[in-house]
Amino acid sequence: MPEPTSSPGTASTAERIVAAAMGLLAEGGSERLSTRAVCDAAGVQPPTIYRLFGSMNGLLDAVAREGFLIHQRGYRGLEQSDDPVDILRKGWDQHVAFGLANPYLYSIMYGRADPATPSFAAVAANEGLRYSIRRLAEAGLLRVDEEFAAFSVTAAGVGTTFTLLTVPEENRSLDESARMREMLIRSIVSDRPEAPDAGVVGTAAALNVLLDTSSELHPAERGLMHHWLDRLARSQDADRNGPPA
Numbered sequence: 001m002p003e004p005t006s007s008p009g010t011a012s013t014a015e016r017i018v019a020a021a022m023g024l025l026a027e028g029g030s031e032r033l034s035t036r037a038v039c040d041a042a043g044v045q046p047p048t049i050y051r052l053f054g055s056m057n058g059l060l061d062a063v064a065r066e067g068f069l070i071h072q073r074g075y076r077g078l079e080q081s082d083d084p085v086d087i088l089r090k091g092w093d094q095h096v097a098f099g100l101a102n103p104y105l106y107s108i109m110y111g112r113a114d115p116a117t118p119s120f121a122a123v124a125a126n127e128g129l130r131y132s133i134r135r136l137a138e139a140g141l142l143r144v145d146e147e148f149a150a151f152s153v154t155a156a157g158v159g160t161t162f163t164l165l166t167v168p169e170e171n172r173s174l175d176e177s178a179r180m181r182e183m184l185i186r187s188i189v190s191d192r193p194e195a196p197d198a199g200v201v202g203t204a205a206a207l208n209v210l211l212d213t214s215s216e217l218h219p220a221e222r223g224l225m226h227h228w229l230d231r232l233a234r235s236q237d238a239d240r241n242g243p244p245a
Helices: 013-028 035-042 046-053 056-073 084-101 103-110 120-138 146-165 175-188 199-213 219-233
Strands: none
Touching: 013 035, 013 046, 013 056, 013 103, 035 046, 046 056, 056 103, 084 103, 084 120, 084 146, 084 175, 103 146, 120 146, 146 175
């Protein structure tokens, strides 16, 4: 039986397949995602999936990509805020809310970790998070270096979402998410730029961000300064013990 073709203005075959997979996923989880079920829902023949996506894993990657694009639409407007802590806080809440509203899609997006080939969703989500972290660093509000701040937010946010998904919906409370969020913020964010506990760590993180805007240093000098500032920003005890030797 010939496959239906897409006419101008209609979804492409690949888009129809992804939409069909996402619909089946929403209805009954990954157990519904057999090749036959997806093909029947999309109105295509089984070889089409392998021709367009390489494998079912390739299709799942495309589903994760589409899920991330949907997820990102919920973040629109956050970057307009003048308060970087507010951006981080609202970003956390939207991330958790998305996961709870789309449990099977979220599991495809964040539960298929492959260190050798990071998914588009994971890479793009990390870029969005780094924007929030960079805003904190520019304001001199980080207690820790940017790398560890991004790692902490990702680990805590994804872990909290998956943990809440194990709780029956009728027993689920977002209070736990809010408590986890605020505990995380207290651990990586200073109350104000001039706070004593920001000290060397917060100042070094802020200077590391601003260094590339300076034209006074040669590239080699700038690289060395980045190295020094990064060491200081990574030193949790720098305020007490001074810069690393």
